[in-house]
Amino acid sequence: MKNNNSYVQIVYISHLNYKKMKEVDKVKIPKKWMMKNPWKFPEIVKNPIPIFKNILDENDGLVQISLLYRYAFMTDRPELIRHFLQKNHKNYIKTKIVREKLKEKIGNGLLTSDGDYWLKQRRAIQPGFHRKRLEAISKIMIQEINYYLDNYMERFAETGEVFDMSKEMTHLAYRIVSKSLFSGSISEDELSLIDQTITETQKLVINEIRQPFVKPWLWLKGDLKKNKELRDASDKTIFEAIEERRKSNEKHDDLLDMLLETRYEDGSGMTDQQLRDEALILYVAGHETSANALTWAWYLLATHPEVEQKLLHHAQDVLGGDSPSFEKIRELGYTLQVVEETMRMYPPAWITDREPLEDDEFEGIEIKKGQDIIAFIYGVHHNKKYWENPEVFDPERFSPENKKKQVPFSYMPFGGGPRLCIGNNFALMEMQFVLTEMIRRYKIEIIKDQKIELNPLITLRPRYGLKCRVKRRV
Ligand code: HEM
Numbered sequence: 001m002k003n004n005n006s007y008v009q010i011v012y013i014s015h016l017n018y019k020k021m022k023e024v025d026k027v028k029i030p031k032k033w034m035m036k037n038p039w040k041f042p043e044i045v046k047n048p049i050p051i052f053k054n055i056l057d058e059n060d061g062l063v064q065i066s067l068l069y070r071y072a073f074m075t076d077r078p079e080l081i082r083h084f085l086q087k088n089h090k091n092y093i094k095t096k097i098v099r100e101k102l103k104e105k106i107g108n109g110l111l112t113s114d115g116d117y118w119l120k121q122r123r124a125i126q127p128g129f130h131r132k133r134l135e136a137i138s139k140i141m142i143q144e145i146n147y148y149l150d151n152y153m154e155r156f157a158e159t160g161e162v163f164d165m166s167k168e169m170t171h172l173a174y175r176i177v178s179k180s181l182f183s184g185s186i187s188e189d190e191l192s193l194i195d196q197t198i199t200e201t202q203k204l205v206i207n208e209i210r211q212p213f214v215k216p217w218l219w220l221k222g223d224l225k226k227n228k229e230l231r232d233a234s235d236k237t238i239f240e241a242i243e244e245r246r247k248s249n250e251k252h253d254d255l256l257d258m259l260l261e262t263r264y265e266d267g268s269g270m271t272d273q274q275l276r277d278e279a280l281i282l283y284v285a286g287h288e289t290s291a292n293a294l295t296w297a298w299y300l301l302a303t304h305p306e307v308e309q310k311l312l313h314h315a316q317d318v319l320g321g322d323s324p325s326f327e328k329i330r331e332l333g334y335t336l337q338v339v340e341e342t343m344r345m346y347p348p349a350w351i352t353d354r355e356p357l358e359d360d361e362f363e364g365i366e367i368k369k370g371q372d373i374i375a376f377i378y379g380v381h382h383n384k385k386y387w388e389n390p391e392v393f394d395p396e397r398f399s400p401e402n403k404k405k406q407v408p409f410s411y412m413p414f415g416g417g418p419r420l421c422i423g424n425n426f427a428l429m430e431m432q433f434v435l436t437e438m439i440r441r442y443k444i445e446i447i448k449d450q451k452i453e454l455n456p457l458i459t460l461r462p463r464y465g466l467k468c469r470v471k472r473r474v
Helices: 006-010 017-027 040-046 049-058 080-087 095-106 116-128 131-159 165-185 189-212 212-221 223-247 255-261 272-285 288-303 306-317 324-332 333-345 375-383 401-404 425-439
Strands: 013-014 062-067 071-075 349-355 361-362 365-366 372-376 443-448 452-457 460-462 467-470
Touching: 006 467, 040 467, 049 062, 049 071, 049 375, 080 349, 080 361, 080 372, 095 189, 095 272, 116 255, 116 272, 131 165, 131 324, 131 425, 131 443, 131 467, 165 189, 165 223, 165 255, 165 272, 165 288, 165 425, 189 212, 189 223, 189 272, 223 255, 223 306, 223 349, 223 361, 255 272, 288 333, 288 425, 288 443, 288 460, 306 324, 306 333, 306 425, 324 425, 333 425, 349 375, 372 375, 425 443
Parallel strands: 071 372
Antiparallel strands: 013 062, 062 071, 349 372, 361 365, 443 467, 452 460
16 A cells, blocks of 8 residues: 555645745645635545646646645656655655554554664565565466466356456455465465455545544444454464464465565564564555556556557467466566556556655755655656657557656656665566466457546546456467
8 A cells, every 4th residue: 555645535725836836835725715616625535636637737747735734745747756755865754644544554564664664674675576586476476367367257258247357456466465475374264354454454544534533433333443353363364374484494485485584784584573564564565556557457458459459469479378477577578568558547656745854945946844745646647748648548658769768757656766666576577467368368348338437546446447348369
């Protein structure tokens, strides 16, 4: 689970001209703004993306929004985003909602920690995502993709029934990440328990962020207690798996093995609590994002038959009649282009944000300590200054030659700087595998005349899902 969308849910927006930025702190948000523009509020709550995009286009890529009680900057300017995510990243930490709310519910792992502790963990865990590890994990992935296709997609092909691709891709991505983490150490029932815990906890966090006033009600209804019980039960499962692994000599070559083998500079390893926190964070961060990107990819392929045909022929040429593999991944260049272009159009993590620790300055813009700054990733990816015809789906933008021309930070589905997504290569490999294996085996059709709308929750998903049918190819 990345970045929060509290802004989206509770903001009212104050238009400020970029040129007035230096006066920003003296400007009081007019209290009557909401009264003047009440019709905007439901629109913002439903889908803030078009509104954010318009006001950024009108204001040279930088505006200030009000978060009821505090200001935040929002920008789609790559050089400014690069400044706070990379060049002066030491001055920026995760925002309060991530540091407090998310940490309280899912633990102190890579996504939610900051400062020295984060750096120590990142240094220790990073090697776990290197090539050799991914090679081992690729086998688990392929196995899981084929298991899923044989047991679920096959049934849809058999019966011809309509299904929701968004739900299916979520199921598949959840299976891939859980098996990559725990391989055979956790039973199907226990995996479902962890999945249910995470889904319920995410809902609770979103609820608390959107409507902070409902917390007492959630407490009275017993929802908070129920969620705590669920989290305790799933923790118990994870702790047992860790204990079992510590005792056994068997090698699993999965992410849990990788976390267990992680060593700090002094040679010590992680405690059980640290292992649990990092495992859960990988789980949370690593499934909804890929699932959404895959769903959007199927939507784009079905609506662009020429790209779909090209991808199919590419998969057939590279793989012959085989499933994809780690060894073949470098040859699946066009699949990668499709994945990259999909995430440009529909970045699963559509915003990310930071809080400055000290006052900062960038090209005349004063960024005050404590004043959050939001990178509007969706806006960057759809900005005409950096992308020709940004609303057109064109995987050629990501051909090796064209990629070289891209402006730094004009494409950032995995964030940027030292906190770049640690699972980026994992996710790219997973998405390439799923697309090639599925397109090789099935023809996906989307049901005509269905409503497709953006639903920017924690990640960017289609609001009403994506209704599809499949036919077997082979
Ligand atoms: C399409 C798939 C994915 C997308 C679009 C994505 C996107 C992102 C983004 C934008 C960030 C940076 C957030 C920030 O700067 O505030 C991030 C961080 C992170 N992601 Fe991913 N992610 C994906 C898949 C994964 C997977 C598969 C895993 C793990 C297996 C993962 C684990 C993480 C972790 C642990 C962090 C925190 C890294 C740190 O702060 O050191 N992600 N991701």
